[in-house]
Amino acid sequence: MVAQQASKPSTRRRFTIRVPATSANIGPGFDVMGVSLTLFLTLSVSVPRDPPPRTFTTPNPQPQLSYTGEGSDEVPLDAYKNLTTRVALYVLRCNGIPSFPSGLELQCHNEIPFGRGLGSSGAAVIAGVLLGDALGQLGLDRNRMLDFALMVERHPDNVTAALMGGFVGSYLRELDAAATSAASVPLAEVLPEYPANAGEEWGIDPPSPPHGIGHYVRFGWAKEIRAVAIVPAFEVSTAKARSVLPTEYTRKDLVFNLQRLAVLTTALSRSPPDPELIYEAMKDRVHQPYRKELIPGLPQVLSSVTPSTHPGLLGICLSGAGPTILALAVSNYDSIAGAAAEVFKKFGVEVSWFVLDVTVEGSTLSEEE
Template sequence: MSSATRSFTIRVPATSANIGPGFDVVGLSLSLWLTLSVTLSSGSSPIYVPPKITYTGEGADEVPLDAYKNLTTRVALYVLRCHDIPSFPSHLSIHCHNEIPFGRGLGSSGAAVIAGVLLANHVCNLNLPIERLLDFALMIERHPDNVTAALVGGFVGSYLRELDDDASAKASVPLSEVLPEYPADAGPEWGLDPPPPVPPHGIGHYVRFGWTDAVKAIAIIPRFELSTAKAREVLPQAYSRKDMVFNLQRLAVLTTALGQSPPDPELIYEAMKDRIHQPYRKSLIPGLPEVLALTPSSHPGLLGICLSGAGPTVLALATHNFERIAEDAKRIFKEANVDVDWKLLELGEGSKFEETA
């Protein structure tokens, strides 16, 4: 290996958003990972060599390997161009290994976006602070719950700051201007005029909540995809005051209750109930109402149960008895003709960067 070769890895966790009452507000990172192994060689040829992408793991048969089509590299290119760097360095190789299922409510797209922001930051040594990395991610994802948890890790609450008119306009440009669809013959010079929209500063803010080590997450993952767009289409445009107060009361309790030791099943189970999104998404996921009816009384060790993000994955928080909880949920789904897999997960760390050579 040449002394001019640089290598590093980026690891981004899966995430689960909403956690019952926290619709578009809270998220937590989970111990499944998208890992980028990046190699940058100086090369001796003056001819530009475009990025080479390889991919293994979840979604390997459907992810584009063209740097102008792949979500992670498109995000990275957007960040670079916002810093007047028109293209990737020559002789860049990226191997992606993904453990996060696509379209299941486990933050696969959020992880890809954060991976792209971090790729740009490290491949060209931009040295952006966490808050600025989040700004770039929010220009693409627009909802802070998943990307914030993926970036900083833990159990996180987040919001979009109210911006002045100028900053609000910059943060609200169409996604097609932030991540344009590159044509088949796109090259390093395509899409530079007009330049990409640079995000305003401080779009999103966040806080980490406590989380007791006794709580584990059982991800019950149906073997079908459900797009976030489709899951949002079934939601109403307005809610009653009664339903909003119902969720706010529970969210206020939940953000403290999950940090208490020992965790209180009765308190947490009730605090993870929701009236804002889960009732409307039940029609999209056969067997969901029956699975959500599992209780700490019927299944000791269970603390609470909810949709993970937009679904179809169900997230059960528990302290023990993991296999029985998961297998009973699996049986209920099977009775509704839905096959599932399940994984026992820990609360994940935030994204990690490591220089390897």
């Protein structure tokens, strides 16, 4: 009889991080509301269980980074320039770990279109926070993770939805003077160009985030509602989309949005959903009217694709900073997307679309046994 030999434990730790796409604003909820959707940024991570000790006299370990899917031709594969790994290094350095572990391997696969208003940069930031927490085995809770994310991405709607999952509302807390100063540190100091500006022998500590920068609440979401993301074939940068917004608004426009926001957060939770109520509640006067010059065909799509013309539609709005259009619906998803595509085509804009669900799980990390 041959004795069975016990299998040796793996010398490498392997885990997977999965972060969903998000749509922010949802009509009147500018910089307030976000929802997580079933397109994902996935990181497959492999790292030695016992990496060799490192001192400041040894070279910086350069992780091996590969990238497939959306944006694979434009994402930096240098871990000291890539947004996800730079955020991970920020989290590590705030917790007394000066560098990546030796032998780190990262395989990234992305389903989220870049620069289209579906939270691609927010997903990259959240993936970096989870990566830093896992590599350092820091045991950060979700609220503390959100603090780190908000030091990099100062608008909470996308990152909160990506981290927590579901349909959420969020705000930045008013902090005391010391905390406000820390949270106002320029991004260049939070994420310096590693390793050149990291200081002699990596000796400059980055600013650690204050506790409780942002707070959130999860709203209900009716199980019948799916999201149709109609994605034009061009990008709009968030910075450019913000630059066209006014610095002041009329009382009438602010009241218009507040009324609809108050109704929408409850209307989307009720089953069966009420198309008449939701369609009107998803209208906006704070950001969509000012972004029409950046997105040819936007007003025409929003006004012509309605519940009366396309049964099954509940409401329609700009997703984040655009140019993606988000249509919420209970049926006839492809018909709704096709109608929007026909309008865009008149303006010389080609589109693709995804029929998505809301994921309540948010970001996840799963370890391989």
